[in-house]
Amino acid sequence: MSEFVDYAGEELTPAIALMLVGALLEGVSLMLLIPIAGLLVHGSSQGGGLSYLVNFIPLENRLGQMAVLLGLFAAMVAVRACVLTLRDRRLALLQLGFIDQQRSALLRELTAAPWSFVASLRHARVTSAVGNEVHMMAATAQLLLQSIVTISMLVAQWLLVAFIAPWLSLMVAALGIIGSICIVPALRKASHRGFQQVERQTAVMNAAGQLLAGLKLAKAQNAEAAFLDDFSRHTDALTGNQIESLRRQSRLRVSNASVAAVVGAVMLLAGMALKMPPPILLTAIVILARMSGPIMTLQQNAYHIAAMLPSHASMSNLRKSLRQSQADDERASDASTAICTIGTQDVHYRHADGGGVTGVNLNLRRGEVVGITGPSGSGKTTFIDLLTGLLQPEGGQVLVNGQPVDASQFRQFRDRIAYIPQDSYLLNDTIRHNLAWGRADVSEAAMWRALEASGASQFVGQSQNGLDTPVAERGSRLSGGERQRIAIARALLRCPDVIILDEATNAIDVVSERLIIADLVAMPSKPMIVLVTHRPETLRLCERLITFEAGQIAPEIHLRKIGGKATLAPDRIGVPPFELNR
Numbered sequence: 001m002s003e004f005v006d007y008a009g010e011e012l013t014p015a016i017a018l019m020l021v022g023a024l025l026e027g028v029s030l031m032l033l034i035p036i037a038g039l040l041v042h043g044s045s046q047g048g049g050l051s052y053l054v055n056f057i058p059l060e061n062r063l064g065q066m067a068v069l070l071g072l073f074a075a076m077v078a079v080r081a082c083v084l085t086l087r088d089r090r091l092a093l094l095q096l097g098f099i100d101q102q103r104s105a106l107l108r109e110l111t112a113a114p115w116s117f118v119a120s121l122r123h124a125r126v127t128s129a130v131g132n133e134v135h136m137m138a139a140t141a142q143l144l145l146q147s148i149v150t151i152s153m154l155v156a157q158w159l160l161v162a163f164i165a166p167w168l169s170l171m172v173a174a175l176g177i178i179g180s181i182c183i184v185p186a187l188r189k190a191s192h193r194g195f196q197q198v199e200r201q202t203a204v205m206n207a208a209g210q211l212l213a214g215l216k217l218a219k220a221q222n223a224e225a226a227f228l229d230d231f232s233r234h235t236d237a238l239t240g241n242q243i244e245s246l247r248r249q250s251r252l253r254v255s256n257a258s259v260a261a262v263v264g265a266v267m268l269l270a271g272m273a274l275k276m277p278p279p280i281l282l283t284a285i286v287i288l289a290r291m292s293g294p295i296m297t298l299q300q301n302a303y304h305i306a307a308m309l310p311s312h313a314s315m316s317n318l319r320k321s322l323r324q325s326q327a328d329d330e331r332a333s334d335a336s337t338a339i340c341t342i343g344t345q346d347v348h349y350r351h352a353d354g355g356g357v358t359g360v361n362l363n364l365r366r367g368e369v370v371g372i373t374g375p376s377g378s379g380k381t382t383f384i385d386l387l388t389g390l391l392q393p394e395g396g397q398v399l400v401n402g403q404p405v406d407a408s409q410f411r412q413f414r415d416r417i418a419y420i421p422q423d424s425y426l427l428n429d430t431i432r433h434n435l436a437w438g439r440a441d442v443s444e445a446a447m448w449r450a451l452e453a454s455g456a457s458q459f460v461g462q463s464q465n466g467l468d469t470p471v472a473e474r475g476s477r478l479s480g481g482e483r484q485r486i487a488i489a490r491a492l493l494r495c496p497d498v499i500i501l502d503e504a505t506n507a508i509d510v511v512s513e514r515l516i517i518a519d520l521v522a523m524p525s526k527p528m529i530v531l532v533t534h535r536p537e538t539l540r541l542c543e544r545l546i547t548f549e550a551g552q553i554a555p556e557i558h559l560r561k562i563g564g565k566a567t568l569a570p571d572r573i574g575v576p577p578f579e580l581n582r
């Protein structure tokens with residue numbers, strides 16, 4: 001609620017004013033019932049409320065007076081309906097804006113969080129927060145506001161009863177307190193089910209994500225049933241929870257309706273026993289009958305709020321943990337600084353399960369072509385993530401241009417690094433949009449040059465829509481090699497000082513890969529090129545070879561430079577030297 005109040009700010013004042021005006025109009029229209037009932041029962045106005053109004057009506061006959069009073073009543077009801085419409089529209093707009101603001105804030109915090117933290121988050125956790133929890137949060141705030149409105153209406157109505165029938169009002173207040181105490185256990189259960197709901201919702205999201213990601217493989221192996229079973233298990237659990245919640249709500253409604261009927265009867269009898277004048281008693285009963293609806297709404301709201309607060313708590317916890325994880329200093333400079341060297345001094349990093357790198361000392365220079373190899377899981381990608389500042393070393397330091405840099409200082413170098421990871425990521429958009437991603441100033445000519453260098457110009461040129469060809473989700477309309485070529489072209493458009501390809505060419509044939517790397521080496525800016533690969537053919541293009549073994553660097557091999565041609569010791573890779581120049 002506090003987040004909603006912060007968001008709404010001054011906008012909340014007119015909404016609250018409309019709520020109060022609505023409550024006031026409700027009270028006034030109900031007060032009009034007293035003279036109406038008086039005219040109906042006695043043929044003249046009697047009792048309290050607005051009975052004196054009849055004296056101002058310049059008509060003598062009863063029918064005329066009644067027509068005026070009913071006209072006033074109808075006008076009041078119409079004005080109140082307008083006010084309530086305005087109130088609801090304002091609240092709905094506030095709610096939509098609040099959802100948008102919360103979602104954007106979550107995504108902003110997500111992008112500002114360190115990679116090590118983001119990598120540990122389940123995708124479903126985030127999609128559930130963005131998709132469901134944010135809606136629940138807004139709905140909770142909305143229900144709270146509505147409840148405030150309902151309470152203000154009820155207070156207005158109760159004051160009226162207190163004014164015309166004090167004893168009845170005391171009985172109503174006592175019953176209200178008893179009812180509130182009785183509902184507490186139901187609210188506790190609703191809250192418990194709310195927590196289960198959050199967990200089960202996330203589990204369904206997770207299962208759906210897994211199903212989509214693995215469906216191709218599952219189809220190829222006739223294993224769809226296993227996926228469906230898993231998905232059904234989660235949806236059944238979620239639906240079961242929702243059905244149980246509905247069952248309890250309807251039980252609550254039935255008991256509420258029964259209690260309201262009994263209370264009404266008791267009030268009527270009590271009024272007769274207290275010998276209350278019929279117009280007053282009638283009006284009080286009408287008001288009490290009107291109060292029973294909002295009281296039930298209030299109870300339902302309390303139930304829904306109890307059930308939805310866990311979603312609110314889950315979203316708040318996620319945002320809090322994202323904020324706490326933020327290592328990047330927002331005030332850090334965004335100015336881009338050229339990179340000449342990147343090095344590590346005794347760098348150490350361990351993932352949660354124990355894998356990582358230890359005691360890594362290296363210095364890589366601009367203009368070098370460095371090959372990084374080693375068995376799977378030996379720490380190559382972890383090292384690259386440290387080198388690019390995605391991970392912060394737990395020991396030792398990363399140096400750029402000879403200076404130690406922390407997370408916040410890394411920002412100024414990011415524009416100068418092109419990192420192409422193992423799984424080349426493409427947006428579900430056109431090739432043009434993918435190439436220009438994050439850069440507004442890329443010309444079409446530059447795009448074609450980059451596509452030429454990455455060996456993609458031919459297939460892009462041949463496709464019907466050229467640069468405007470859509471690549472579909474995660475580039476699924478392209479072959480693996482084509483995806484990698486687009487990813488490399490996009491990286492080249494950044495004009496980087498450092499190009500890191502982490503097995504980013506493994507889907508490209510060896511001959512094309514050689515041509516692409518030769519193009520990178522020939523770039524006039526002479527970038528540092530770091531190639532992480534298992535392929536001997538690729539390693540033969542490098543001047544230095546770094547081999548990781550169980551998180552450590554094996555003795556480094558410096559390749560001999562013979563007449564400007566990079567070559568690799570044949571005994572190490574088992575293949576003959578290869579000329580770098582085309």
Ligand SMILES: Nc1ncnc2c1ncn2[C@@H]1O[C@H](COP(=O)(O)OP(=O)(O)OP(=O)(O)O)[C@@H](O)[C@H]1O
Binds near residue numbers: 351375376
């Ligand atoms: N996010 C992570 N959480 C937990 N452990 C991780 C994570 N990333 C990597 N590891 C572990 O750290 C070790 C090194 O992983 P890394 O990805 O650096 O290996 P790699 O040399 O790049 O392997 P490959 O050649 O298969 O890409 C592995 O044991 C891996 O299981």
Ligand SMILES: [Mg+2]
Binds near residue numbers: 380381382422502
């Ligand atoms: Mg790797």
